[in-house]
Amino acid sequence: MFSRILALVLLLPTPFLSKAATFYVAKTGDDANPGTQAQPFLTLKKGLTMAQPGDTLKIAAGEYPEIVATVRNGEPGQYITIDGQGTANVHKLNLNHPYHRLINISVSGYTNRFTALVTLGRNAHYSVVSNVLVDAASALDVAGISWTSPGTRPFGADAASSCLIVSNRITGTLADTAINIFGDNNLIEGNYVHDLGQSDFVRLWGRNNIIRANTFTNIVLVPGVGNHIDFIQTFGENGFGSLGHIIENNLITSIAGGQLSQLETYMVPDIRDWTFRNNVFANIALQGSCTVPGIKYYNNVFYRCNLVNGGHALNFGQRSYGELGTSVAHGVEVKNNVFLDCGTPGATNKGWYSFDVVLTNVVADYNYVAKDNYSRMRAGSLAIGTGNHDNFKFYEPHGINGGDPNFSLVSVLDFRLRPGSFLIDAGTSITGLHQDFFGMTRPQGNNFDVGVHEFTKKQSINSPGNLRFVQK
Secondary structure, three states: OHHHHHHHHHHOOHHHOOOOOEEEEOOOOOOOOOOOOOOOEOOHHHHHHHOOOOOEEEEOOEEEEEEEEOOOOOEOOEOEEEEOOOOEEEEEEEEOOOOEEEEOOEEEOOOOOOEEEEEEOOOOOOOEEEOOEEEOOOOEOEEEEEEOOOOOOOOOOOOOOOOEEEOOEEEOOEOOEEEEEOOEOOEEEOOEEEEEEOOEEEEEOEEOOEEEOOEEEEEEOOOOOOOOOEEEEEOOOOOOOEEOOEEEOOEEEEEOOOEEEEEOOOOOOOEEOOEEEOOEEEEEOOOEEEOOOOOEEEOOEEEEEOOOOOOOOEEEOEOOOOOOOOOEOOOOEEEOOEEEOOOOOOOOOOOOEEEOOOOOOOEEEOOEEEOHHHOOOOEOOOOOOOOOOOOOOEOOOOOEEOOOOOEEEHHHOEEEEOOOOOOOOOOOOOOOOOEOOOOOEOOOOOOOOOOOOOOOOOOOOOOOOOOOOOOO
């Protein structure tokens, strides 16, 4: 009889099985304790062995020199939560199961090379990492937050998907990557990623991931460290695909000796169709390079980009060693962007974009270009995609060449438009783009404005209250 009753209980819906519990971990605890607030565990490892779906593990202040991994699955609506309460630090944490939350904790102190401080392992779907300080503290080849690559190529269902990485601070990586992404439908939003050494901000694979409203600032050169620096990078040498992503409303600034982007396929046809929109790219040493089809740049600002190589801010081309047809930037669109003081200082024939003449179905129009003091670029007569265009002369049917657009305050990267700006209503409508950098509806007037902001008479242009300044 008892066994039949037990079987019926186990079949009941989860809310009737048990009430969510809270377990406690403290430096004064003991793993032989029951894990209550009065008698806490000593280690996170012990706490995670006890936590069931819906439970919370609260970590008291202190340094926990542990390499911690999750033990079991959470469930929809019943996350297993690891809460550092804003005062605990653990050396490394691996989320290897779905439905876990990592919040209010710092992760630092791990120094073994070629790993990450926070890992989202295979099948760790629906993970949440929020309000976490991830500090690699200049440990060589230690990444910040990194997904484990899927078990199959070009995509795999086991790569952690539908995860949320929100409102974290990530810093201190050396010769590695701050955020290394695989999987599908992940959202990376509102993070502050700063002060890296010879590192990439983002490497990106998977499908339909969104990188939104983050601040990425300050990568410095480190002599003797060989990593190539990029804001964002993907490549097909590993056989993985990368398509359908949206990179929007981010502030990306101060990349020394590195590129805005490096997007390459290496014979993987499923690397394609990214959209960059409403981003500010500022003070980035080198260009954005792209040999990937279907890339779109809409309503971005490029300010003082590629001053080192002295070419264009964006370069679209083809691979030169037998990849023609699979690694070519066909179908690119560049619309409604601002290119201000990019390329060789003082040169008026460089500083916007270039397209290899073999590319097809490319469009560039409704962009504004200017050098320092808003001077004009060298003018041409053939637009991109119309015959043998000249990459060193600027011409667009609806483009704007030079002149002061009356930005609010360029010195603090405030590209809001003042009344009377000729960039107001000077853009074209973009399918699927409904908001500007701050979430204001587009358009406010008859047409889209050029750049990251839509002008509205209601804005207080003299107030910096709604600006996302680079944090210190």
